[in-house]
Amino acid sequence: MASQRGRRTGLTTNTDGAFRPPPAPFGGWVKNNKGVLVPAATGPHVLASAPPGTGKTRKWLSVAAAMWPASALVSSSRDDLMLLVCRRRPGPSQLLDLRPIESPPYPSDITRVRFDPTRCIKTFQQAAACARSMLRLAGAGQPGGVRAEANGMWDDLALAPLTCLLWAASTDSSRGIQWVIRGAENPWAPEPDKRTGFRDWSAVDVTEPGWAAAAHDMYCRNREFQARVRGLLTQEKRQRDSVKMTMSHALTGWLIAGLSGTPAMDFDLGFLDNKEHTLYILCPIGGEAAPVASVLMEMLIARRRAMTGQRDQLCQLGLFLDELTNTPLANLDGQIAENRGLGVTICGAMQASSQLEVVYGAQRANAIMDVTPTALIMYGAHEERWMRSATYWIGKTTSSTHTYSNNGDDRTTGREWRDMFDPSELNPANANEARLVIRGTAGQRVYLPDFVESMAHMDEAVKILRAEQQRERRVNGAASR
Structure with missing residues (x-):
């Protein structure tokens, strides 16, 4: 001691x-x-x-x-x-x-x-903690922006895809938060097989920003998070869009910050x-x-x-x-x-x-x-x-x-x-x-x-x-x- x-x-x-x-x-x-x-x-x-x-x-x-x-x-x-x-x-x-x-x-x-939070993430746990903070503080600076009861269910649903996006971006130095912003707007998923109903997740282009790419085996090693993301991708469109809007709201600050043309280091x-x-x-x-x-x-x-x-x-x-x-x-x-x-x-x-x-x-x-x-x-x-x-x-x-x-x-x-x-x-x-x-x-x-x-x-x-x-x-x- x-x-x-x-x-x-x-x-x-x-x-x-x-x-x-x-x-x-x-x-x-x-x-x-x-x-x-x-x-x-x-x-x-x-x-x-x-x-x-x-x-x-x-x-x-x-x-x-x-x-x-x-x-x-x-x-x-x-x-x-x-x-x-x-x-x-x-x-x-x-x-x-x-x-x-x-x-x-x-x-x-x-x-x-x-x-750029993706430059500060070293582990999948840190990505999850960062995603939780981003969702919880999405309305920071606005009336009622950080109340505990605000958006609880949608924040929980958006946690897994946002975590996977942050982690996937952190593994490649050429991506950064802009890759996450683009990926949050892309809830594309492969179409199910007409006979079996199964989706071929291996056909996903891992270089294209999106939920499916972030949950690919190449990046996401946590099966529970991967299953949550893929489950959301197969949900009814309106529910999926609600999750997408929740993530977009959490990323708006970085969307605006990206407009600055002043040279800066991470x-x-x-x-x-x-x-x-x-x-x-x-x-x-x-x-x-x-x-x-x-x-x-x-x-x-x-x-x-x-x-x-x-x-x-x-x-x-x-x-x-x-x-x-x-x-x-x-x-x-x-x-x-x-x-x-x-x-x-x-x-x-x-x-x-x-x-x-x-x-x-x-x-x-x-x-x-x-x-x-x-x-x-x-x-x-x-x-x-x-x-x-x-x-x-x-x-x-x-x-x-x-x-x-x-x-x-x-x-x-x-x-x-x-x-x-x-x-x-x-x-x-x-x-x-x-x-x-x-x-x-x-x-x-x-x-x-x-x-x-x-x-x-x-x-x-x-x-x-x-x-x-x-x-x-x-x-x-x-x-x-």
């Missing part, structure tokens, strides 16, 4: 096997006992709420990404977040630009990439295994490109799950998502609950938590808010659920009440057992303050200045820390002599 713990040095243990907690994301500034501004203590994930114009990008998310000490994925609908963060993260960077515009020039050290999931690396994603609001970004994040998390199970060395991965509901993660409440153990930290910004209801539905939105370990409520945000949770942990007190008669000077005095604070009393006082609520506490007020000032505070804190470390080394050296 000692050797296994030693291999996970990038996540939670030192080489001597001692526990080392993973890095915590930035959640604002507070003063320490010496009066120096230091980052406030936070939980493993942070969700922030702030209305437009209050600075959630410049004051919080850009600072959190710039200060993150490990690999990072930074997603936004605009490039302002990327341009701020790249100034403070000098390591190798890549850009996945999904916007339907001609991409402007960016710094030469940012490499443009495209995301993204490798292993790029973010290095703590110095950064991936920027530019995804338009409400467009068909959202599933591309969401599936990419799902595959990154799945990679972390596999590496953790195999006791591989990995660094913490930070997901910094501006407009969280624009590129939503499926099963976000479960992701928040599990991802700390997988070495993944989620920092998401939104205009209001009610946006979660639009994408996930009311019940799942409430679950997401309840399992979020740290909430950052910025000035102007109306988040009574989180604030009421904070007052719960402050406790109750006995309060006096005075009632005056409207017909005279009579006064009635009473006492009641009530919350010590009203939720509105915890609201930030100005635009440079926010309420940082850690689950199980009443939270605290934190200072949130502009990006430039926060970077100056960080540089000052680093200088003080280094000076203190040098002083301790000198003292220890003198004591040893």
Whole structure:
């Protein structure tokens, strides 16, 4: 067991096997006992709420990404977040630009990439997991796009043919996702023999994109998946077409992404295994490109799950998502609950938590808010659920009440057992303050200045820390002599 713990040095243990907690994301500034501004203590994930114009990008998310000490994925609908963060993260960077515009020039050290899931698939199981993610996130970025009850039966029927198409394309480097898109539109099957009723599946042209080719013995070694695909091909035409439309819907994001003429290299999931690396994603609001970004994040998390199970060395991965509901993660409440153990930290910004209801539905939105370990409520945000949770942990007190008669000077005095604070009393006082609520506490007020000032505070804190470390080394050296 000692050797296994030693291999996970990038996540939670030192080489001597001692526990080392993973890095915590930035959640604002507070003063320490010496009066120096230091980052406030936070939980493993942070969700922030702030209305437009209050600075959630410049004051919080850009600072959190710039200060993150490990690999990072930074997603936004605009490039302002990327341009701020790249100034403070000098390591190798890549850009996945999904916007339907001609991409402007960016710094030469940012490499443009495209995301082709077939280039990231190494096993048939990975193809099945990718197909499930693509079907589940086909409506990502749209109202109700990732609700659990949406399209359940048709997604299950489309899983086998889409899995086989992805796997067949991954076995040949000349195919890629475009082969899958063409194959999804071709549910051709050989005609049955007039005497026996059997179909000659060996007559299928394996080079022609299609369901039958993807389920051929040359590619599909799983007999159950092969039987499911061939069974669908022999079904009544309307049912087969419904499955085809389900797959087409799941592939629309890559259909649109293929219109870009900007030269780009294929993204490798292993790029973010290095703590110095950064991936920027530019995804338009409400467009068909959202599933591309969401599936990419799902595959990154799945990679972390596999590496953790195999006791591989990995660094913490930070997901910094501006407009969280624009590129939503499926099963976000479960992701928040599990991802700390997988070495993944989620920092998401939104205009209001009610946006979660639009994408996930009311019940799942409430679950997401309840399992979020740290909430950052910025000035102007109306988040009574989180604030009421904070007052719960402050406790109750006995309060006096005075009632005056409207017909005279009579006064009635009473006492009641009530919350010590009203939720509105915890609201930030100005635009440079926010309420940082850690689950199980009443939270605290934190200072949130502009990006430039926060970077100056960080540089000052680093200088003080280094000076203190040098002083301790000198003292220890003198004591040893």
